[in-house]
Amino acid sequence: MTSIYSYDIENISQGEFALRANGTPIGRIAGGNGHWKAEVDSPKINPIEAKSLCADMILGLAHSGADSIRTQMAAIIEAHPMRRDAKQDFYIEDSRFLAKWAGATNLIWIVTNNATHLHPLDFPNSADEISDALDRLFPEDDAPQATLYLLDFTTNRVSEISVEAVRSLLFYTPKYELEQATVKRHGRSLATIVTRPSHRTGYGHAQLCHVTVECESEPDAADVVVLSALAFIFPRRYEGNRYAAPESIEVRNATSILYRWKSSI
Numbered sequence: 001m002t003s004i005y006s007y008d009i010e011n012i013s014q015g016e017f018a019l020r021a022n023g024t025p026i027g028r029i030a031g032g033n034g035h036w037k038a039e040v041d042s043p044k045i046n047p048i049e050a051k052s053l054c055a056d057m058i059l060g061l062a063h064s065g066a067d068s069i070r071t072q073m074a075a076i077i078e079a080h081p082m083r084r085d086a087k088q089d090f091y092i093e094d095s096r097f098l099a100k101w102a103g104a105t106n107l108i109w110i111v112t113n114n115a116t117h118l119h120p121l122d123f124p125n126s127a128d129e130i131s132d133a134l135d136r137l138f139p140e141d142d143a144p145q146a147t148l149y150l151l152d153f154t155t156n157r158v159s160e161i162s163v164e165a166v167r168s169l170l171f172y173t174p175k176y177e178l179e180q181a182t183v184k185r186h187g188r189s190l191a192t193i194v195t196r197p198s199h200r201t202g203y204g205h206a207q208l209c210h211v212t213v214e215c216e217s218e219p220d221a222a223d224v225v226v227l228s229a230l231a232f233i234f235p236r237r238y239e240g241n242r243y244a245a246p247e248s249i250e251v252r253n254a255t256s257i258l259y260r261w262k263s264s265i
Contacts, residue, residue, distance in 0.1 A: 103153035
């Protein structure tokens with residue numbers, strides 16, 4: 001019989017986090033200044049799952065910008081009156097997002113009494129998603145339901161920001177745009193996304209496909225992060241098939257593969 005574990009992480013001191021499974025301590029993550037170490041010591045825990053969780057956490061903490069920003073976010077969360085289980089949105093989901101996003105673009109961070117949410121700026125369709133969240137959480141005839149923060153990776157600062165200021169940011173043309181299957185950066189063609197169907201199906205009979213992102217110019221590290229993120233959502237959002245999902249993803253230029261992912265399904 002397979003046991004199901006609920007993982008959570010708690011900031012127990014400066015630069016030290018306790019890692020638990022179903023409330024039982026199983027290890028810790030500690031460090032700072034871009035140098036972090038994870039220790040998991042429990043024979044009852046699936047080592048692959050624990051390793052994946054720790055790897056995500058370390059990637060987020062080790063990134064110089066994310067390190068500083070995550071520390072500021074942790075201070076905000078610990079001072080917030082939300083429930084301890086709600087704070088796990090930050091310690092698990094937001095930390096994993098920061099690890100994978102690695103400062104590719106600035107982010108809007110929405111903190112409510114029940115959860116936290118990160119939304120990238122300068123990303124295709126992000127303006128619509130952020131605008132919808134603002135309409136829902138800041139009704140004209142009722143009290144605000146959230147606090148907003150700007151995560152600025154150019155200055156490595158987390159700053160509270162007003163609804164009006166967030167809306168003004170959404171009026172700017174995003175750095176990355178998607179026109180049909182062409183990804184543009186600052187209005188110039190960066191890459192083309194190509195999909196081909198797989199003979200396999202995923203959970204719920206989802207149609208799987210192979211996604212290849214062909215870079216037309218040399219991408220930097222931030223470009224690769226954004227292109228891989230677009231590849232994950234492209235089959236569902238932009239091909240009009242809500243049941244489509246990638247089975248594999250490759251981001252490549254003329255000479256090499258820059259990012260590769262394959263589903264474990």
